Amino acid sequence: MALKSFIEISPDSHFPMENLPYGVFKPDESSAPRPGVAIGDYVLDLQVITSAGLFNGPILTNSDCFLQPNLNKFLEMGRPAWKEARATIQKLLSSTEPALRDNASLKQKALLPAVKVQMLLPMAIGDYTDFFSSMHHAKNCGLMFRGPENAINPNWFHLPIAYHGRASSIVVSGTDIIRPKGQGHPSGNSPYFGPSRKLDFELEMAAVVGPGNKLGESVDVNEAAEHIFGLVLMNDWSARDIQAWEYVPLGPFLGKSFGTTISPWIVTLDALEPFGCDAPLQNPRPLPYLAEKISKNYDISLEVQIIPAGEEASYVVTRSNFNHLYWTVTQQLAHHTINGCNLRPGDLLGTGTISGPEPESYGCLLELTWNGQKTVSLGGATRKFLEDGDEVIFTGCCKGNGYNVGFGTCSGKIVPSIP
């Protein structure tokens, strides 16, 4: 049964009392950025709540963590602070608590219509890492580029493969994506040059790191969840022609680094807890440092829609689920630190494209069109890859009993290359 707030929340809202995701926003163009929590169609201004002295638990009472322009300080404080904040906010918003409900002027200052605020990146991202943890995605890419004998590399089943991504070009949902220029894979001897001809989305989610670890030390896989604040939706835009030409032997570079979009709201692991489910059985059995006592995924339905250039309607092109991941986010984090690499609060760990087993659940156009060998239908239009003016919209949602815990959307529109 859903928790009751004094705010009216539609039953299909992504942001009921059970969710309370964190973001950073500006009330208007001239205000300073500050942390907020989504509730129904509103954003709760945590700076205002802090200034009103309503964070009165033992950890947060004198903290300035919500007076910062990003969430990094709060992320660093760890789960005890996160749990206290969640309990305080849940109580403040409940239908039985008068402190905010009955204070009209505070309510007006603290609860802002979500449509009126400007969402920003929720944290300063020191480093961004992208994994490759869906077996279906790995297999499809392998089939396309290496053939059936060797579709998945032998290392893939022993460790969560990943690469370092580009942090500077991560943008918040709603930011236009400029079509990248670059060298494309040649059919003959010489590469072509120009705007990418194979621009793609990648349906991903990403973990936001809370407390980090010291350089040289590793995080135990069974304690890794304590280092993860929550998850966001992520679109790892990819220029397949640039990527295919450049990636041997050092991996993806300019085919990815022109832009990565994340959703503005971080849904906490605490809110996702009821949607935990068993991760796939791993065979071969992972090495001890990756063997978890409880190996958990989350049942998060994911959907990709495209609004084709010049149209208003959107068309669903894929439906997938976070639970298709072979390597869990806790295994990813433990693996990342096994060599002593230090994570810092606000670091972002992408899952890699989340493809399911069926063709309708493939997480990118590369797989959906089998590298342009077929098309996807968008009403009357068709696409092999993205065209200028196309808008790509991800949604993610967990279905509870009478409520959702959702991620809202993660969207971006393709605009032409700068000449």
Added chain:
Amino acid sequence: MALKSFIEISPDSHFPMENLPYGVFKPDESSAPRPGVAIGDYVLDLQVITSAGLFNGPILTNSDCFLQPNLNKFLEMGRPAWKEARATIQKLLSSTEPALRDNASLKQKALLPAVKVQMLLPMAIGDYTDFFSSMHHAKNCGLMFRGPENAINPNWFHLPIAYHGRASSIVVSGTDIIRPKGQGHPSGNSPYFGPSRKLDFELEMAAVVGPGNKLGESVDVNEAAEHIFGLVLMNDWSARDIQAWEYVPLGPFLGKSFGTTISPWIVTLDALEPFGCDAPLQNPRPLPYLAEKISKNYDISLEVQIIPAGEEASYVVTRSNFNHLYWTVTQQLAHHTINGCNLRPGDLLGTGTISGPEPESYGCLLELTWNGQKTVSLGGATRKFLEDGDEVIFTGCCKGNGYNVGFGTCSGKIVPSIP
């Protein structure tokens, strides 16, 4: 002929009046970090010089760029500010200028013996990229792992190959490097796990980015030098067994991200100007966006010494030169932005291992011992790869007429894995 300072500077110093490299230091454990310039055996405290009102040129007169804990703000200001600062400092330190020379109390505060201060990372590094720009290194790696038919991939001659590196684990010279643990390439079916058995150095240099570019815009290759403040020495420590197992298909990850060491002093392009030399002729001719009007390298002699565990003497294991790079740093920077990827002040662009054509000039143990098939001699000891307790010291130096423009050293000692 050397410029004359009122400070006595030994003719073999790396830091005469012609150099004036920038770093960040703490005068003692309890002081705040601040920018400084190396001069002979001293460090000039730029915070003190600023507070004394001695930066009196039009750009720097009211700037707080040297009152920051890192150089990022100064880096962002660009070449006009850099030129003004250089001129001001060169004048202040000259034998004919009384302002500092004849002010005993200011001199005592502003000029600190270099051996007494603690050097720190000179800038906050948002993103770190590592290129692969020495043809000899690319060829040797290809010969070892792919054989002679296909030693250098076809893409290598068309673009400066690179990968995103890990920014969090970049440390300043003198920081111990903890041997990473991880999965090593299996001889049979299953990987082994434990402390790396093939720990290596990589002799590199790196460009420090000044003013950045906007997301979506590209930097013209002929203007790329305006975005580069200077160069540092860099040791891209590598665990070859971890790297060999993990790197297909997404490139190096944990084999690199346990630590990267840079020298504390950034030598500016202005100081390197007299040591410019022609870059190698490129064939095939690069695409227009990489074709430079003037394609320039620098004549910087590089040397690697190892002090083996338990000994005091150091042994030279390689001698190379920055001028062996096939792709110039300006081409690297232009390529990095051709897709619209935004660079930010303080970003680091590594050159990749700088190997020369002769075996004595190879830039890492992987090449020097041909992946452990032979050994290098260190006096009585021999090495295939690095052992715990080994210290690796890079030096870099340009030889002028009666003076050097040097980089000092970039060193690190291997300590055992944390159990």
